[in-house]
Amino acid sequence: MYTPLEKLGDIYDNNYEIFVKRDDLYPISGGGNKGRKAKVIFEKCLHDGKNAVVTCGGAQSNHLRATAIMCRQLGLQFTAVIHANKPGVLSGNLQLLQLLGVRIVFCDMSEVAEVMDAEMERFRALSFDPFYIYGGGHSVEGTYAYVQAVNELASQSPIIFDKVFHASGTGATQAGLHIGFGLNEFHTEVIGISVAREQQRGKAVINASINEYLEHYQLTFQVKPVHFDDSCLCGGYEKTTKELLSTISQVAKLTGIILDPTYTGKAWLGMKHFMDRHPTTKKQKILFWHTGGLLNLMAY
């Protein structure tokens, strides 16, 4: 069940050969990294014998959609706590949540923890044994999913990439990739392009995830410094710029790869800026790790 690895080649004629790891095609409706994380998170959920789930996210959360689908596949109860006002039109991920018929509770950002606790209590009162998942699937299991993803890549292709670019949000994907490439002793540099957080906090959270993972599995190896780039925030989470939107449109026309304005468009823009800032005469292999986001585009 490997996601495809595609070669785009030297599309910008600048000696950077671009490959794409198509986690946007991860086998769950809507695809993406939240599907890959959810797969591992639900293994733990079932292992722990749980029969209901509570988690949270924004109105267009890919994590909520992947979690809702997994709950329906496995026959588990689910409450999606959404920190947003209920929009007039339910589009994209939210439309799928509605279609899946899961319980949705809208609340204020400041009330999320309280509402999630209340939903956990509600399940217990109904004699369920609920499982609590942090927003974005941020967890050791989420990190593990991306350590495994690097092993998947390594068994799929002998190519050693010079750089890997991807959209970085809560940090678990980047932590997993960072550890995964590190454990495989590749010289590959993982560059996370921030979609929301600024440098200092983003990096701190990724480092915390890395340390939590190493402690959990009792691993001791020298981790390289984390490379987290916050120069393509485009004004912040779910904010866009003209440059971002035109990049998404150019990439679609040039390659057939569909990016989205919330996550992967920013990652591609960050990769493009990097190549522009670092002209090279020596051929380099770059991997763009496509983390999904099609439904974010459709809801935009």
Ligand SMILES: *Cc1c(COP(=O)(O)O)cnc(C)c1O
């Ligand atoms: C959540 C998400 C990310 C960021 O992943 P994190 O593990 O939270 O850093 C990137 N791309 C897409 C499409 C996402 O939904």
